[in-house]
């Protein structure tokens with residue numbers, strides 16, 4: 360007998376920032392809404408992805424699509440966005456074959472930002488098609504509005520040095536926009552514009568946000584005449600979806616160290632999946648941490664301008680070394696109060712640890728939500744992609760973060776400014792206010808996900824209903 364459970368297929372593009380929220384969506388569909396889920400993931404060498412996929416996910420059928428070599432199709436200097444867009448395009452034939460091979464055909468296909476070209480596959484198999492914007496509603500709004508601006512502006516540079524206004528939403532400062540929006544002939548821009556056209560063609564748009572986090576933007580997306588015309592599909596805020604603390608995470612050095620630190624005394628410093636700083640900036644950051652006299656955990660990567668220094672991080676063989684890009688004596692002087700972790704750390708477990716009281720972050724959306732859902736105030740240090748917009752939401756709209764006065768690639772933020780920001784969130788009066796607000800937001804996120812009328816829970820119930828109706 361055929362199962363009466365709705366079957367949804369999820370397609371995640373490569374990268375932890377996309378895979379984590381898509382997996383969490385799959386888990387919720389299974390656990391709370393009675394779905395059977397098939398998750399398609401493109402094969403990758405990344406050890407972080409591989410270990411994430413090794414964890415048990417009951418009732419999620421994970422299918423790894425073959426790796427596609429796109430090196431001959433893109434410029435060696437292509438951006439991550441271009442590479443992901445091309446890779447997802449080249450994956451379509453294997454996605455199609457994999458869907459054909461499934462015993463029970465899925466009723467819906469849910470793709471992330473880079474997977475919208477798979478809508479054609481969904482249509483071919485008569486499936487409902489959804490897009491899951493794993494970031495926030497404001498970024499979604501600009502993404503779908505850019506094609507309209509593109510039509511109205513004749514200049515080669517579609518965005519001039521002026522704020523970009525999106526109907527009904529907060530305008531986006533020129534400095535906060537994606538670099539790709541600067542030149543309409545740029546391949547990254549062309550891919551973004553295509554995505555902005557395709558996303559509103561979905562049967563529904565899911566976002567990793569919630570009603571109380573972005574009420575104005577969500578309202579604009581639904582009601583505002585102009586945006587309403589751009590995005591006809593219903594908008595479903597379903598967040599905050601973050602990876603929970605893993606029951607099986609081994610007690611490693613960082614967590615053991617945190618166990619011995621006082622309550623909310625440690626600032627955690629990390630720049631996401633792959634963020635890097637210049638050598639000069641790393642030296643100033645080290646100096647700022649030292650000056651602040653606060654306890655810290657710092658996930659360190661080789662500086663962008665000195666890759667060779669990465670040799671230090673090959674610690675698997677037990678060899679030790681002093682990274683040349685950290686100020687001389689820094690590790691010795693901070694040994695009692697700080698921990699430098701090479702490359703990657705168990706971030707969710709760190710942010711959930713009671714000893715952690717602040718997060719200096721690149722403001723990737725997952726990191727942002729992980730900080731909020733653990734009630735941790737932030738120092739916003741955006742690097743690329745939509746991270747500057749995320750930082751603006753955190754500082755100007757939500758008041759849960761402070762940020763350096765100016766962040767520009769050519770400017771180094773000096774140690775004294777870093778010290779001041781760290782002290783502000785860790786010990787000043789202003790920090791208490793920030794901590795109070797972030798804890799209120801944490802609670803509003805819990806409420807949104809509650810099965811007792813939470814807005815995000817209800818959004819997923821509506822999607823489930825939609826899929827069940829299409830079963831008949």
Ligand code: UDX
Nearest residue numbers: 375376494631632633703704706707723724725726744
């Ligand atoms: C990019 C974008 O900037 C982000 O906003 C977008 O939504 C996804 O792609 P990324 O660098 O992947 O960001 O950052 P983020 O979205 O924060 O995701 C990183 C994930 O990796 C987080 O879930 C974080 O907990 C995890 N991580 C990162 C670790 O577990 N350990 C680390 O050391 C670093």
